[in-house]
Amino acid sequence: MKVLVVGGGGREHALVWKLSQSPKVSKIYCAPGNAGISELAECVPIPAGDVEALQEFALDKKIDLTVVGPEAPLMAGIVNKFSAAGLKIFGPSQEAAEIEGSKALAKEIMEKYHIPTAKYQVFIEIEPAIAYIKEVGAPIVVKADGLAAGKGVIVAQDEDTAVMAVKEMMEEKAFGEAGAKVVIEEFLEGEEVSILAFTDGEHVVPMVSAQDHKRIFDGDQGPNTGGMGAYSPAPVYTGEIAQVTVEKILQPTVAGLKAEGRTYRGVIYAGLMVTKDGVKVLEYNARFGDPETQPVLMRLETDLVNIIEAILAGRLCGQEIKWSGDAAVCVVIASGGYPGHYETGKPIRGLGQAGPEAYVFHAGTAFRGEEVVTSGGRVLGVTASGKTVKEAINRAYGETEKIRFAEMHYRTDIGAKALNRK
Structure with a gap:
């Protein structure tokens, strides 16, 4: 089997590393890859966002399976285009991936399908957003609606910081068009946990828990980053919380997306906050998280190719998935x-x-x-x-x-x- 992995970061290196362990895989390409990935795969100088060039390459090389790492090509419809060309590809469709591409859409789906999350309002104009901040006070969270490479979330401890965040997003375009619309939501207090799950659009199988560290400095100080490290398992994620997460969050999310005509196949990531009032959703990602993928895949004992094939065939419920106890x-x-x-x-x-x-x-x-x-x-x-x-x-x-x-x-x-x- 010839496999193409799209992307060139730490998550993609972990995916290449895990896929290379499958006896079904004879050759791995990675576009664009990096120096470390080149030890396990042939790196191809095609940017992850160049969907047309990637499709041309996949057709030319007769790629048997494409695995998408980052969010940008998913939002650009790589899964739709590859599928239409008869190419097997692992990841959600453009419509399903919008649960990450638009924080406002994610909030609307959570509200409609009674999925626990923070109270929020969506704004497309600066003045009403600032008025809302002054009305509810701080601490408060300001989020750019669109993709901002994991940096479009400002946890403001005071009103001035929140107002500044709104102006930077909407007026100064700090995150480009991603900040044309903002979501302002209540600050949730508790401990975060990341849950990645496999889904074939019907069934949901959660992976082992992980905890990311977003802030740049020790003690969760300084600005948000793409993630400075992660570990698995997270003790905060107890058996009781795991059951609630599957029944009240993951399954209703996948069912809700299907009901909205956005059937989701792939890996869905739920960023959760364990609060005194129970577990609530902070955000969704439409792919493997980075850096959570690295420790999570290190614990995966089942052949990843077998899992992917089961998802693409719509038979995830019959697939056994084993994890290391380490x-x-x-x-x-x-x-x-x-x-x-x-x-x-x-x-x-x-x-x-x-x-x-x-x-x-x-x-x-x-x-x-x-x-x-x-x-x-x-x-x-x-x-x-x-x-x-x-x-x-x-x-x-x-x-x-x-x-x-x-x-x-x-x-x-x-x-x-x-x-x-x-």
Whole structure:
């Protein structure tokens, strides 16, 4: 089987790594890929958003299965176009993926199908948005409606910050057209957890839990990023909460999308907040999360190709999915200055030294001659497993300390919440 993976980040490296373990796979291509991915797949210089070129490549190479990593090509309708051309592709349709592409749509679906979430209002003009902020007060959350690479959410602790966020999104176009419409919602207090789930449009099978770390600095300080690390499992996600999540959130979401003519097949991601009033949805993503995918896939024991084939055939309910009882932790190493301005082209030292039960997933790397250099904000995702979360943390940080590049930055408290809770 020839497989094409679309994307070039840490999530895609984890997907390539897991797919490469399947005896069904004979060749993997990755577009555009990165330096680390090139060890497992043939990298193709086609941007993830160039749907036409990707389709042409898939037809030319007679690709048997395409797996889509990032959200942008999903929103651009890559699944619709590949399917129409007779190509097998894993991911939700353009209509289904809009649950991530529009936060306002996601909120409307949650409201209509009684899925627990924060109270909210949607605005297309600045003045009513500011008036609403002053009416309800802070803390409050301001979200750009569209895609903003995981950075379009501002948790404002005071009204001035919230007002500034609205102006930056709607007036200064900080996130382009993504901020033309904003969702303003109540601040939920509690602990976050990420639940990824497989679905064939009817049945939903959740994966093991994970917890992402969005803020750039230790102690959840500083601006939001695409994610500075993750661990699995998350102790906050108890058996009772898991049952509620499936029955009150995941199944009603998939059923609601189908009722709206947006049948969802692929991986759906629910970002949840465990509050004193129960578990509530913060957001949906229409694909594998990054960096949660790295520790979650490290725990997956079933052949990922078998799961994907079951989903595409509409028989997920008959597919057995096994997970390791071990924990896994991913520590993201970022460029200095990220998520703001950062420099690239820094040579990376210490790669290729990872011990057993660890793997260094590349997120923003490239070759300069024979040398591996930085090429993005999030550069590497050092991922390790262990019998306990503590053992996995120690192993991941032990591997992280072997790596060096100028101005590198990483959080030193990934997984600390799990230890504190225990």
